[in-house]
Amino acid sequence: MMIEPNQPLPRTNSGSDLKTVLNKEGFRLTSQRQKILELFRDIALDHHLSAEEIHHQLVAQGEKISISTIYRALHVMVRLGLLQELELAEDRKYYELSTPFTSHHHHLVCVQCGAVQEFEEVSISDVGVGETQTRGFVLLNSQFTIYGVCPLCQSRLRS
Amino acid sequence: MMIEPNQPLPRTNSGSDLKTVLNKEGFRLTSQRQKILELFRDIALDHHLSAEEIHHQLVAQGEKISISTIYRALHVMVRLGLLQELELAEDRKYYELSTPFTSHHHHLVCVQCGAVQEFEEVSISDVGVGETQTRGFVLLNSQFTIYGVCPLCQSRLRS
DNA sequence: TGATTTATTGAAAATCATTATCACTATCAG
């Protein structure tokens, strides 16, 4: 119901390992959380996943993990700055690994087929930093998302 | 379930009146749809309203209108380019009037208290236009949204 | 204008992503 995190936290995914990062905030390292992060690291290319997709993937590769745990782990990881929450589709959240480059990377979504293309644009993030500074906000995250219709769907619609 | 609009439409809110705009696409002018647009024009020129809030407002001013009708009208108006759908909070959609300036206007949201500040930045919209053109997409809409913690909530959290 | 067609409405039920509950288990600090 409330948007997390409850208090501002650094957005960096530092060199320390997962256990250290978790314990520092009173969270524990569990095999389930490890599996989720491994999935993101293995699937680095097609890397926008919903809770349901993460669950499917893990179950498919033989893991025993409940959907509740996925949701809880996602919240923790967003709070710790390990994952980024994205508003790509209108009915669910997507997540991706939070790298040092994430803040310069934005999304172009086809509303017909759901295809997502990414692009880098440093100037946009700079605007976000500037706006938050002049207004005294603590910056947590910013997203630039373009909604449109991809070439494939355009021809599909014309026929 | 599906993201609208189903087919690309011009985003301009031209000079023609509501009835003409609706009929052109096979929709009908109803008193409910008029009331909703009037609400945006009278009370909410600079506000962002959710379906529930629109319903509350209209009922409060004595209108008889159901929440289903609000949702249906919002979809139609977004499809016609009269309203803009915003992802400000994580659990519901917000809407605002779509003016010629809307595309240059972006949002800074406090995740603690929900306060929204707006700012203009033409360069961001230009990036959107450029990206869609080079990739052959038809541009429907783009949003730059910054999530952070406002000064008030910062002091509140410190205490 | 009046009849015809069919989009729209209101009320209620359904959907579906996400969250909460709770008994049990596993992690971590000492």
Add this chain to the structure above:
DNA sequence: CTGATAGTGATAATGATTTTCAATAAATCA
């Protein structure tokens, strides 16, 4: 190793949005 407690899985609950359907009203045209 042990106690305190965070985390898990199964399932129920929540809540925004969508759908259903019979009744109503807007657009079209004779």
